[in-house]
Amino acid sequence: xxxxxxxxxxLLARVFLGRVLEPGDEVGGRWLRDLGAVEVARRLxxxxxxxxxxxxxxxxxxxxxxxxxxxxKDLAAAQGGGxxxxxxxxxxxxxxLDDLGDARPLxxxxxxxxxxxxxxxxxxxVVGARACTEYGAHMAAxxxxxxxxxxxxxxxxxxxxxxxxxxxxxxxxxxxxxxVLACGVDRAYPRGHTELIAxxxxxxxxxxxxxxxxxxxPSRFIVRNRVIAALTRGTVVIEAAYRSGSLVTxxxxxxxxxxxxxxxxxxxxxxxAGVHELLRGEAELVTDAAEVVELVGGMGELxxxxxxxxxxRDLLAPGARRVLAALPGRGAVPPDEVARGAQTTQDxxxxxxYELRSLGYVERHGDGWKLTRQAMISVRGGRGRC
Amino acid sequence: xxxxxxxxxxLLARVFLGRVLEPGDEVGGRWLRDLGAVEVARRLxxxxxxxxxxxxxxxxxxxxxxxxxxxxKDLAAAQGGGxxxxxxxxxxxxxxLDDLGDARPLxxxxxxxxxxxxxxxxxxxVVGARACTEYGAHMAAxxxxxxxxxxxxxxxxxxxxxxxxxxxxxxxxxxxxxxVLACGVDRAYPRGHTELIAxxxxxxxxxxxxxxxxxxxPSRFIVRNRVIAALTRGTVVIEAAYRSGSLVTxxxxxxxxxxxxxxxxxxxxxxxAGVHELLRGEAELVTDAAEVVELVGGMGELxxxxxxxxxxRDLLAPGARRVLAALPGRGAVPPDEVARGAQTTQDxxxxxxYELRSLGYVERHGDGWKLTRQAMISVRGGRGRC
Numbered sequence: 001x002x003x004x005x006x007x008x009x010x011l012l013a014r015v016f017l018g019r020v021l022e023p024g025d026e027v028g029g030r031w032l033r034d035l036g037a038v039e040v041a042r043r044l045x046x047x048x049x050x051x052x053x054x055x056x057x058x059x060x061x062x063x064x065x066x067x068x069x070x071x072x073k074d075l076a077a078a079q080g081g082g083x084x085x086x087x088x089x090x091x092x093x094x095x096x097l098d099d100l101g102d103a104r105p106l107x108x109x110x111x112x113x114x115x116x117x118x119x120x121x122x123x124x125x126v127v128g129a130r131a132c133t134e135y136g137a138h139m140a141a142x143x144x145x146x147x148x149x150x151x152x153x154x155x156x157x158x159x160x161x162x163x164x165x166x167x168x169x170x171x172x173x174x175x176x177x178x179x180v181l182a183c184g185v186d187r188a189y190p191r192g193h194t195e196l197i198a199x200x201x202x203x204x205x206x207x208x209x210x211x212x213x214x215x216x217x218p219s220r221f222i223v224r225n226r227v228i229a230a231l232t233r234g235t236v237v238i239e240a241a242y243r244s245g246s247l248v249t250x251x252x253x254x255x256x257x258x259x260x261x262x263x264x265x266x267x268x269x270x271x272x273a274g275v276h277e278l279l280r281g282e283a284e285l286v287t288d289a290a291e292v293v294e295l296v297g298g299m300g301e302l303x304x305x306x307x308x309x310x311x312x313r314d315l316l317a318p319g320a321r322r323v324l325a326a327l328p329g330r331g332a333v334p335p336d337e338v339a340r341g342a343q344t345t346q347d348x349x350x351x352x353x354y355e356l357r358s359l360g361y362v363e364r365h366g367d368g369w370k371l372t373r374q375a376m377i378s379v380r381g382g383r384g385r386c
Numbered sequence: 387x388x389x390x391x392x393x394x395x396x397l398l399a400r401v402f403l404g405r406v407l408e409p410g411d412e413v414g415g416r417w418l419r420d421l422g423a424v425e426v427a428r429r430l431x432x433x434x435x436x437x438x439x440x441x442x443x444x445x446x447x448x449x450x451x452x453x454x455x456x457x458x459k460d461l462a463a464a465q466g467g468g469x470x471x472x473x474x475x476x477x478x479x480x481x482x483l484d485d486l487g488d489a490r491p492l493x494x495x496x497x498x499x500x501x502x503x504x505x506x507x508x509x510x511x512v513v514g515a516r517a518c519t520e521y522g523a524h525m526a527a528x529x530x531x532x533x534x535x536x537x538x539x540x541x542x543x544x545x546x547x548x549x550x551x552x553x554x555x556x557x558x559x560x561x562x563x564x565x566v567l568a569c570g571v572d573r574a575y576p577r578g579h580t581e582l583i584a585x586x587x588x589x590x591x592x593x594x595x596x597x598x599x600x601x602x603x604p605s606r607f608i609v610r611n612r613v614i615a616a617l618t619r620g621t622v623v624i625e626a627a628y629r630s631g632s633l634v635t636x637x638x639x640x641x642x643x644x645x646x647x648x649x650x651x652x653x654x655x656x657x658x659a660g661v662h663e664l665l666r667g668e669a670e671l672v673t674d675a676a677e678v679v680e681l682v683g684g685m686g687e688l689x690x691x692x693x694x695x696x697x698x699r700d701l702l703a704p705g706a707r708r709v710l711a712a713l714p715g716r717g718a719v720p721p722d723e724v725a726r727g728a729q730t731t732q733d734x735x736x737x738x739x740y741e742l743r744s745l746g747y748v749e750r751h752g753d754g755w756k757l758t759r760q761a762m763i764s765v766r767g768g769r770g771r772c
Contacts, residue, residue, distance in 0.1 A: 135652055264650030264662060266521055267673035276650060279671045287653035287662050 007089065012071050013041035014087045014106045015211070019069035020044055020062055021106070023209040024223035027053045029102025037106070045069075074211055081186050082201075083111050083212065094120040099256050100230050105209045108227075109185045112205035114351035115317075119176060119205060121358040123153035124296055125228045125253070127246040128162025128238035129271050136239035136271060139263050140165035141172070143236065146289025148175020151357045151364040152296075155180060155232050157224065158197055158206075160190055162238045162246075167200055174335060174367065176354040180231070181208035182224035183216040203347045225249040233296040234259030236286060240274035247274050254282055259295050261286045316359075319344065323352035324361055329376065332368030393475065398457050399427035400473045400492045401597070405455035406430055406448055407492070409595040410609035413439045415488025423492070431455075460597055467572050468587075469497050469598065480506040483616050485642050491595045491613060495571045498591035500737035501703075505562060505591060507744040509539035510682055511614045511639070513632045514548025514624035515657050522625035522657060525649050526551035527558070529622065532675025534561020537743045537750040538682075541566060541618050543610065544583055544592075546576055548624045548632075553586055560721060560753065562740040566617070567594035568610035569602040589733045611635040619682040620645030622672060626660035633660050640668055645681050647672045702745075705730065709738035710747055715762065718754030 014037050021028040031040045031051050043051060044066040050059050078085060086092045087107035094117050097104055110116055124147055128136055144154045144166040154170035156163040158179035170177035179200045181189060185208045188194035200206050209227065210220065222245060229235055229252035237260075240246040254260045260283040265272030279285050286292050313321065319342075326341025326349075327333065339349035353369050356362045361375045400423050407414040417426045417437050429437060430452040436445050464471060472478045473493035480503050483490055496502055510533055514522055530540045530552040540556035542549040544565035556563035565586045567575060571594045574580035586592050595613065596606065608631060615621055615638035623646075626632040640646045646669040651658030665671050672678050702710065705728075712727025712735075713719065725735035739755050742748045747761045 135654070139653055263653050264658070264665070264671070265652055267525055267649050267651075268521070272650070273673070276671055276673050279650070279665065280677075285650070285662055285665045285671070287659070291666075 009038050010036075010089070011085065011087055011107075012075070013037040015071035015074050015085055016041045016045070016066075016069050018106050018209070018211045019071070019074070020065045022223070023105060023220065024103045024226060026102040029104060032106075033102060078109065078212055081212065083109050083185055086110050086116060092117045094231055096120065097227070097230050100226060103226060105227060108207050108209060109212065110205060110207045111185045111201040112351075113348055114176070114205055115355055116178075116205055116207060118355035118358045119153045119178060120155075120231050122151065122354070123155045123178065123232045124292060125155045125232040125235040125249065126162070126166035126238065127156055127225075127228065127235060127249050129240055129244060129246065130159050130161040130163075131271075132161040132165070132239045133265075133269065133271055135265060136162055137165040139238050141169035143238065143263070143289055143292065144169025144177070145173035145175070147292060148173040148177075149364060149366065150289055150293045151354070152289075152293060153178060153204075153354060155228055157182070157221075157228060158189070158193055158200070160192065164193060164196060166238075167196060171199060171203060174350065176204055176350065178205040178207060178231075180224060180228050181206060181216070182210070182220040183208065184210050184212040184214040186212045187215070189216050203350065221245055222248055226252045229253040229258060230256055232258065234261055234292070236261040236263065236292055237275050237278060237283075238263045239265060239269075239271040240278075241271055242274050242277065244274045247278065250278055250283065259284065261292060261295065263287065319348065320352045320355055323349055324356055324375075327362060327369065327371050329371070332365040332370035334368050338369060395424050396422075396475065397471065397473050397493075398461070399423040401457035401460050401471055402427045402431070402452075402455050404492050404595070404597045405457070405460070406451045408609070409491060409606065410489045410612060412488040415490060418492075419488060464495065464598055467598065469495050469571055472496050472502060478503045480617055482506065483613070486612060486616050489612060494593050494595060494613075495598065496591060496593045497571045497587040498737075499734055500562070500591055501741055502564075502591055502593060504741035504744045505539045505564060506541075506617050508537065508740070509541045509564065509618045510678060511541045511618040511621040511635065512548070512552035512624065513542055513611075513614065513621060513635050515626055515630060515632065516545050516547040516549075517657075518547040518551070518625045519655065519657055521651060522548055523551040526624050527555035529624065529649070529675055529678065530555025530563070531559035531561070533678060534559040534563075535750060535752065536675055536679045537740070538675075538679060539564060539740060541614055543568070543607075543614060544575070544579055544586070546578065550579060550582060552624075553582060557585060557589060560736065562590055562736065564591040564593060564617075566610060566614050567592060567602070568596070568606040569594065570596050570598040570600040572598045573601070575602050589736065607631055608634055612638045615639040615644060616642055618644065620647055620678070622647040622649065622678055623661050623664060623669075624649045625651060625655075625657040626664075627657055628660050628663065630660045633664065636664055636669065645670065647678060647681065649673065702742075705734065706738045706741055709735055710742055710761075713748060713755065713757050715757070718751040718756035720754050724755060
């Protein structure tokens with residue numbers, strides 16, 4: 001494990017480092033920036049030379065962890081368990097995570113069919129209190145469903161309360177959702193969400209920085225929130241007490257130049273106090289999915305309609321091309337019909353439809369999907385306008 | 387009724403014009419600016435020369451109304467009924483109403499002891515839906531009481547729902563409140579608020595542009611709102627549906643450079659939709675009286691503490707001097723004790739205390755009142771600091 005630009009070595013080094021460094025370690029991030037993952041991994045495995053910015057005691061601790069790491073075994077086990085490791089430079093890597101600078105994840109473990117990169121392009125985070133009120137749960141479910149109906153991907157943390165309701169809202173509307181966990185993506189945390197997380201892995205994506213089998217911890221929850229903030233175009237907070245973790249996500253989104261939004265609640269509710277504090281600052285008040293889409297869509301929302309699809313059809317993955325070919329020239333069809341036409345499962349068809357949506361080829365109309373005007377024009381070789 | 391600067395003639399002309407022109411008539415406002423109230427009144431009474439900007443038909447209508455006007459009788463009846471007419475130039479005129487330009491009221495009819503000018507200096511409008519929810523009524527009452535406890539005057543429109551709850555909250559906290567009516571101030575509108583409006587006239591102020599006996603109308607409610615907005619340092623909206631009259635008040639406040647504030651509610655409540663729309667614009671989100679005071683107080687809130695009282699003691703009205711003298715050198719006393727010390731009624735004492743508060747002499751502490759540090763310093767001739 002030394003030098004060179006071999007992508008497999010780089011990947012293996014990052015998997016190895018994931019067993020040694022904690023997520024969000026900015027000192028480690030500087031090592032990677034200065035020396036590259038392969039060299040940093042080599043020094044940790046070989047026991048030196050010592051890297052800058054650590055005490056001898058901490059260095060000894062890192063070396064001890066390095067001795068335990070078995071990246072090849074991690075990768076093999078992951079493959080067997082339906083997981084993959086996506087690292088910077090990989091085709092599926094969501095480039096917007098690079099905004100995190102030295103706190104950028106080493107890579108992400110991913111469970112689920114869709115392309116993380118494609119889905120993240122049109123995604124919004126919906127986060128909030130675990131111990132939310134019925135009102136909070138209602139708003140999260142409604143917003144999750146509404147965003148899905150607008151063709152947006154709902155990202156959240158898989159927790160009880162607002163997170164779970166947002167995921168369920170998106171799933172219930174036949175939409176796309178991503179759970180970003182603070183533990184290994186092969187674990188279900190919280191335990192009570194075992195079924196929900198399995199469903200998300202089946203119909204959407206379950207992702208996280210921590211290697212398979214790793215446990216969550218309070219600090220890991222906090223650090224995880226920066227990934228939710230960076231991955232998405234904006235973060236909506238629904239119910240959060242003062243000093244809630246959701247406010248950390250919202251403030252991270254703000255620092256990263258993403259949209260920060262809050263759903264108001266009664267002024268008498270302590271669970272809305274944190275949201276109201278946000279709204280007294282820079283955050284935007286939103287009350288439904290249309291208002292969220294109006295903000296996060298911005299120019300991007302209109303761009304595909306103006307410019308036509310960005311990626312030529314020939315460059316689409318074969319699965320996406322088959323789904324695109326299954327859409328009729330006119331009118332919308334439900335995803336099960338698309339799946340039959342493309343000879344695939346409904347979950348796979350939905351995953352592809354959301355990817356094609358990101359590329360400007362298709363759009364969602366209620367429960368159905370149809371070609372965009374630009375996709376139709378490109379079918380007809382750019383002649384005329386309908 | 388011709389020419390000259392005689393203040394009695396000017397006053398009489400304005401009372402007369404109040405019977406001829408509708409409140410907020412900007413064409414009439416321009417006549418007053420160009421020719422003066424006395425000359426405009428003379429032309430209307432004498433039947434010409436015709437004023438600019440009116441059709442012949444409208445001119446005839448105005449002349450007919452002018453024939454009915456009996457300003458001397460209005461003033462005499464008002465005096466008998468405990469009302470007074472306060473006009474621009476008068477010592478009690480609140481100068482901030484001049485910000486309304488040509489839509490400035492001709493004058494205001496006033497019922498109640500306190501000085502309108504003094505009270506308006508530290509006042510906040512609290513307005514909202516007539517058919518409010520229990521939540522809206524609760525927030526209005528709490529905010530009314532909280533503002534009163536902070537020594538602020540609560541201004542509202544005397545209507546059912548939010549307005550009434552705000553007035554009652556202030557009264558219940560032994561505080562100061564002003565009702566701005568869209569009818570003659572001798573009338574109680576709505577009828578169900580007859581007792582409330584009588585109590586406000588007894589303990590606070592009931593004011594309005596319309597001459598005694600005049601009825602409200604939908605357009606008069608809308609036009610009245612600009613007075614509420616202009617009189618106060620800021621307007622707080624608690625529950626308002628889309629296109630509610632309270633939003634007219636809020637937008638007028640915004641145009642006049644006053645603070646515009648909204649109390650959020652559930653995103654699912656149609657009665658909060660108008661407030662949320664405001665909050666998505668320029669308005670500030672507030673959830674309690676302290677947050678309102680933080681905004682509207684601004685420099686003004688701190689100014690008296692820095693500069694000491696603006697008005698020398700000798701220039702205070704005798705009643706205010708007596709109330710000031712009744713306050714102990716140290717600690718706070720309840721208003722009934724102040725009233726006994728100043729040999730006056732409790733209502734009068736409260737009226738004076740709020741005036742003295744505007745001037746920086748006294749401050750409210752819970753249920754009691756005490757001298758400000760600056761007032762104590764000025765008692766001791768400016769020696770030392772405590």
